[in-house]
Each structure stands twice: as C-alpha cells, then as structure tokens.
Amino acid sequence: MIALKVNDKSYQVDASPxxxxxxxxxxxxxxxxxxFGCGVAQCGACTVHLNGEAIRSCVTKVSRxxxxxxxxxxxxxxxxxxxxxxxxxxFDVPQCGYCQSGQLMSAAVLLxxxxxxxxxxxxxxxxxxxxxxxxxxxxRQAIHKAAEMQKEGGKS
Amino acid sequence: xxxxxxxxxxxxxxxxIGITIMSFKGAPVDHxxxxxLPKDSIGSVKxxxxxxxxxxxxxxxxxxxxxxxxxxxxxxxxxTMGVKRGTDGRGLYAMxxxxxxxxxxxxxxxxxxxxxxxxxxxANMRMVFQGKTPRQLALQLLDPKQNGGRSKQQLIDxxxxxxxxxxxxxxxxxxxxxxxxxxAFSAQVKLWIAKxxxxxAR
Ligand code: FES
Ligand code: FES
Numbered sequence: 001m002i003a004l005k006v007n008d009k010s011y012q013v014d015a016s017p018x019x020x021x022x023x024x025x026x027x028x029x030x031x032x033x034x035x036f037g038c039g040v041a042q043c044g045a046c047t048v049h050l051n052g053e054a055i056r057s058c059v060t061k062v063s064r065x066x067x068x069x070x071x072x073x074x075x076x077x078x079x080x081x082x083x084x085x086x087x088x089x090x091f092d093v094p095q096c097g098y099c100q101s102g103q104l105m106s107a108a109v110l111l112x113x114x115x116x117x118x119x120x121x122x123x124x125x126x127x128x129x130x131x132x133x134x135x136x137x138x139x140r141q142a143i144h145k146a147a148e149m150q151k152e153g154g155k156s
Numbered sequence: 157x158x159x160x161x162x163x164x165x166x167x168x169x170x171x172x173i174g175i176t177i178m179s180f181k182g183a184p185v186d187h188x189x190x191x192x193l194p195k196d197s198i199g200s201v202k203x204x205x206x207x208x209x210x211x212x213x214x215x216x217x218x219x220x221x222x223x224x225x226x227x228x229x230x231x232x233x234x235x236t237m238g239v240k241r242g243t244d245g246r247g248l249y250a251m252x253x254x255x256x257x258x259x260x261x262x263x264x265x266x267x268x269x270x271x272x273x274x275x276x277x278x279a280n281m282r283m284v285f286q287g288k289t290p291r292q293l294a295l296q297l298l299d300p301k302q303n304g305g306r307s308k309q310q311l312i313d314x315x316x317x318x319x320x321x322x323x324x325x326x327x328x329x330x331x332x333x334x335x336x337x338x339x340a341f342s343a344q345v346k347l348w349i350a351k352x353x354x355x356x357a358r
Contacts (some may be wrong), residue, residue, distance in 0.1 A: 040262070040264070040266060040267045040268075041256040041262070041267065041268045042236075042237075042266075045254075047250070053252060053254070053255055054249075054250035054252075054254050055254075055255045056255055059256060059260070059262045059267065060260060060270055061276070064258065064259070076317075094180065105250075106250030107250070108169055109249050109250045110249045110250060113249055114249065121249070122358075123238060124238065124240055124248045124249060124251065125248065125249035125250045125251060126250065127237055127238035127251070128237035128250065128251050129250070130237070
C-alpha cells in the first residue's frame with residue numbers, strides 16, 4: 001500500500017510503485033478532473049501540484065508522490081473561487097475544456113511565484129500547456145485579470 | 157630510560173628530512189591525487205581534442221547552450237515548450253525541469269530523460285559549450301571563475317564520476333551516445349591535465 005495525501009485527504013492506495021500518478025488519481029481515487037493527453041510529458045493536460053510544483057502526473061511515478069502533498073484541480077480552491085477560476089469564468093476561457101485543468105494548475109504556480117506577470121512571464125510559464133482549441137488569448141487575459149483580483153485581496 | 161632519547165631524536169630527524177625532501181618534489185597545484193606526467197603540449201592538446209568532441213556531442217552540449225533555452229536532439233534544436241534556464245538553472249514557474257524530468261529516464265522513445273540533478277548550469281555560471289572553439293572551451297574549463305570553482309582535480313572527478321555527467325552514457329531510448337565511452341573520456345581528461353593542461357591554439 002502507498003500512502004498519499006491528495007487535496008488534504010489521506011489515502012492508502014494499492015498500486016505498483018511505478019504506476020503513473022495520473023493513473024492513481026483518475027482510476028484509483030476517481031479524481032477525473034486531471035486529464036490524460038499525451039502520456040509523455042508533452043502537453044500539460046495532466047498537470048497537478050506536488051509540493052506546490054506543477055508536475056506532469058503522466059510521467060511521475062506514484063512512488064515520487066508518496067507521503068508528499070498533492071493538489072489536483074479538485075483541490076485548487078474550496079469553492080471554485082481561486083482568482084484564476086473566477087477569471088476563467090469571467091472570460092469564458094474554455095472551449096472543449098480538456099486542457100483547462102492543466103492550464104489552471106500551471107497558471108497557479110505562476111501567480112504564486114510572480115503576482116504581477118508580464119506577457120513574457122506568462123509565455124515562460126504556460127508555453128508547455130497545449131490547447132488544441134487555441135484558447136491562448138483568453139488564457140492570457142484571464143491570468144492578467146486573476147493577478148489583479150489577487151492584488152485587490154481576492155483569495156490566493 | 158634515557159638511552160631511548162637518541163633513538164627518538166634520530167626518528168624525528170629522519171622524519172624532518174623526509175618531509176623536507178617531499179616538499180621539494182615537483183609541486184602540482186593540487187596536492188591530492190592529481191597525477192602529473194612530463195609536460196607535453198602536443199599530447200595534452202591531442203587528449204583535449206578527444207574531450208572536446210565529447211563535450212560538443214548532443215548529450216553534453218544540449219544542457220550547455222549559449223542561450224537560456226536548453227537544446228534537444230542530435231540536431232541541437234531549442235527545447236520545445238519554450239523552457240528556460242531560470243536563475244538557478246532549474247527552470248521557471250510551471251516549467252521547471254523536474255516537473256517532467258524524473259530521477260530516472262522515463263521508458264520509451266520521446267519521453268523525458270531523467271536524473272535527480274536534471275538542470276542547466278545556473279545563470280551566474282552558465283558554462284557554455286555551444287559555439288566555443290577548442291581553445292575557448294579548454295580555457296573556460298580550467299578557469300575556476302568559469303567552471304563552478306573547480307580545481308583541476310575536481311574537474312577530473314566531475315567528468316569521471318558526477319552522476320549527471322554519467323547520464324550522457326545512459327541517456328535512455330532513442331538517444332545517441334557521445335563519441336567515446338565514459339571510461340575513455342575520463343582517461344583523456346586525465347591525460348589532458350596530467351600532460352600540462354594545454355589549450356589548443358584556436
Ligand atoms: S498527459 Fe501528461 S503531459 Fe500530456
Ligand atoms: S479548450 Fe480544448 S484543448 Fe484547450
């Protein structure tokens with residue numbers, strides 16, 4: 001059994017240590033907000049936080065996550081009220097939505113480390129998250145908006 | 157009791173003579189295991205040229221780029237996804253090296269290679285290989301201000317046994333190896349330095 005802490009909840013999972021964390025999250029824990037895109041760290045759809053870093057769960061073995069702090073899109077905020085989530089709604093960012101939980105998890109690391117990102121900072125943080133629908137302009141707008149909301153005292 | 161005194165004095169005298177003689181032997185910069193051979197600029201440069209070929213191979217040079225973007229593939233193209241060095245060499249924001257690169261190579265082709273130390277040199281010690289002539293690279297490697305503060309012995313140790321350097325010879329599926337084996341490479345590094353650490357003329 002492997003002990004995991006996901007979104008502040010403790011789990012014991014019966015998984016091989018080399019099972020990708022993404023499999024564990026989706027198939028064993030039922031947390032299907034995190035998506036499978038490429039399976040080889042090329043697209044960003046599977047991004048979750050491991051001790052606050054935006055790791056790609058498709059290439060991360062569950063053994064690396066053992067005893068560490070994992071946050072998935074389901075745990076990004078308590079009431080879907082992270083400034084990024086609010087800005088995403090305001091700008092109607094998603095089209096099909098498939099890439100968006102990965103986009104949000106990556107953007108959350110950017111805003112934590114750089115509360116006032118420029119367009120270049122957004123490119124530096126987000127260019128590894130691919131959106132088949134091409135929602136990039138709205139993602140950019142929404143990140144700027146979320147940065148403002150965060151500054152105005154929105155929940156971070 | 158007192159008959160032991162001359163004996164002790166002789167021992168001390170011999171030890172002092174020994175230490176004096178040893179300290180007059182050809183003194184290399186490093187006093188540990190740095191081997192020296194007779195100075196030989198031709199042999200030293202020849203050894204360095206083998207070292208140079210390895211350092212300019214994709215497995216080594218791709219993480220020693222002259223810009224702030226790592227390189228990928230045998231054609232040394234810029235790392236896809238717009239990955240950047242960051243101040244500590246470990247990437248930026250959601251694009252940190254270890255977000256994809258694990259402690260070991262991921263299985264299969266076109267998957268992220270891995271090592272616990274996966275990173276570029278930091279921004280204040282960029283250790284660029286790309287675009288350097290043999291002479292430039294040799295001088296850079298020998299200069300502690302540009303080589304991460306390494307003595308010649310530390311340079312040899314780094315090339316011979318650092319595990320991120322060693323990764324180049326275990327790069328995972330689908331990646332070519334450097335042109336020499338790791339053992340042959342380390343031997344050439346040692347030879348280069350033992351024969352005087354000469355830099356090629358250009
Ligand atoms: S599914 Fe993990 S990066 Fe594409
Ligand atoms: S919204 Fe469809 S892939 Fe991004």
